[in-house]
Amino acid sequence: xxxxxxLTIWEFSLLLALGAFLAGLLGSLTGxxxxxxxxxxxxxxxxxxxxxxxxxxxxxxxxxSSGAAADYVREGFTNVRxxxxxxxATTAGxxxxxxxxxxxxxxxxxxxxxxxxxxxxYFSWKGAPTEHLETKPNRLATWLRLDSTFPTxxxxxxxxxxxxPVGFALMYLAGVLSGLLGIGSGAVKVLAMDRAMRLPFKxxxxxxxxMIGVTAAASAGVYLHRGYLDPGLAxxxxxxxxxxxxxxxxxxxxxRPELLRVVFALVIVAVAVQMIYGGxxxxx
Amino acid sequence: MPxxxxxxxxPAAANVGEKVEVxxxxxxxxxxxxxxxxxxxAGALYLARHGQDAPGYAxxxxxxxxxxxxxxxxxxxxxxxxxxxxxxxxxxxxGTPIARVIGCVLAFVxxxxxxxxxxxxxxxxxxxxxxxxx
Numbered sequence: 001x002x003x004x005x006x007l008t009i010w011e012f013s014l015l016l017a018l019g020a021f022l023a024g025l026l027g028s029l030t031g032x033x034x035x036x037x038x039x040x041x042x043x044x045x046x047x048x049x050x051x052x053x054x055x056x057x058x059x060x061x062x063x064x065s066s067g068a069a070a071d072y073v074r075e076g077f078t079n080v081r082x083x084x085x086x087x088x089a090t091t092a093g094x095x096x097x098x099x100x101x102x103x104x105x106x107x108x109x110x111x112x113x114x115x116x117x118x119x120x121x122y123f124s125w126k127g128a129p130t131e132h133l134e135t136k137p138n139r140l141a142t143w144l145r146l147d148s149t150f151p152t153x154x155x156x157x158x159x160x161x162x163x164x165p166v167g168f169a170l171m172y173l174a175g176v177l178s179g180l181l182g183i184g185s186g187a188v189k190v191l192a193m194d195r196a197m198r199l200p201f202k203x204x205x206x207x208x209x210x211m212i213g214v215t216a217a218a219s220a221g222v223y224l225h226r227g228y229l230d231p232g233l234a235x236x237x238x239x240x241x242x243x244x245x246x247x248x249x250x251x252x253x254x255x256r257p258e259l260l261r262v263v264f265a266l267v268i269v270a271v272a273v274q275m276i277y278g279g280x281x282x283x284x
Numbered sequence: 285m286p287x288x289x290x291x292x293x294x295p296a297a298a299n300v301g302e303k304v305e306v307x308x309x310x311x312x313x314x315x316x317x318x319x320x321x322x323x324x325x326a327g328a329l330y331l332a333r334h335g336q337d338a339p340g341y342a343x344x345x346x347x348x349x350x351x352x353x354x355x356x357x358x359x360x361x362x363x364x365x366x367x368x369x370x371x372x373x374x375x376x377x378x379g380t381p382i383a384r385v386i387g388c389v390l391a392f393v394x395x396x397x398x399x400x401x402x403x404x405x406x407x408x409x410x411x412x413x414x415x416x417x418x
Binding site: 007008013047048052059065066067078081091092094095213216217219220221224226228229230231233234236238 | 334381384403
């Protein structure tokens, strides 16, 4: 553990910026997002209080989501109608989650965090599923005009959205986790869109990224008023993650490295176990 | 509507809706860049003054009252408080996705798409509730 005692703010900030840069780089290269490792890094490695860690992690999540949105939308995969429709659920969830975080003990948050990390690692391990395009129209999706097309080498491919209420409920859960833990909840969002609503994988991931910033902005307001957003921590973390994620997105055009994804998933499992163990022992 | 100006530059976008999306995404990127720039400058000022201090994040103290509200931050920033200047960068960062939702409201109004005007207004109300009501 790198304890802040004995360090000046300069030295501490440089170490944080380096860690955040790596988190942003790996998060973007593996598709897991940088947010899932910021809170464990700050609390386990740098001995930062959980509340400061959650607050600054959420800011990093907003920065990476907004910064990457332009690339995604230009590719033509993002379904903006669907994203906005589901954001009604995620923003409501995010505010509930942030309110929950104000009352919950740091140890309880750590255990929930560990469980979500395990789920994200499992999700990353399985990778992209085979495509399963539905042809049966869904009445609610048709009424809301959620069906759309996505570009393929053979031209635009139409898709039909399924199970809208289930997806909506899962999105509320994703919002709660985002507000409670200071993460983007990308894994739960993709689960809702990909598995429940039967969207093509690329459309799920890009629409999820499109939504993450809005979800996080909803709980950031709550955190601001409670004094969770610290300027001294935000400088190295936000700038570091943003730089790392930007570099990661540039490198990604050469393909997603399979080995790195596996290694990062293993690291996340180890971190998850430590979060759960520490939370149960009450060390947070 | 800004999408019309982009018609020649964006041949990939097939319809007006998609061009609005591209425009809104550029707005997000511009907002993020602006926030990062403010963070960089205000951060340098902050580190120049406090760089040699000892960090104190192991225990939670919460931010001082003047950095917990938007008007407090703006007031302090005007009087040159360096922490408040950093917070202005953070407000820009948080404001960027909110600006995108406002952009969606306007785009759907122009499209006369009433359902999605309502949907984006509900999202906007949720965001403003998080910032104002707590």
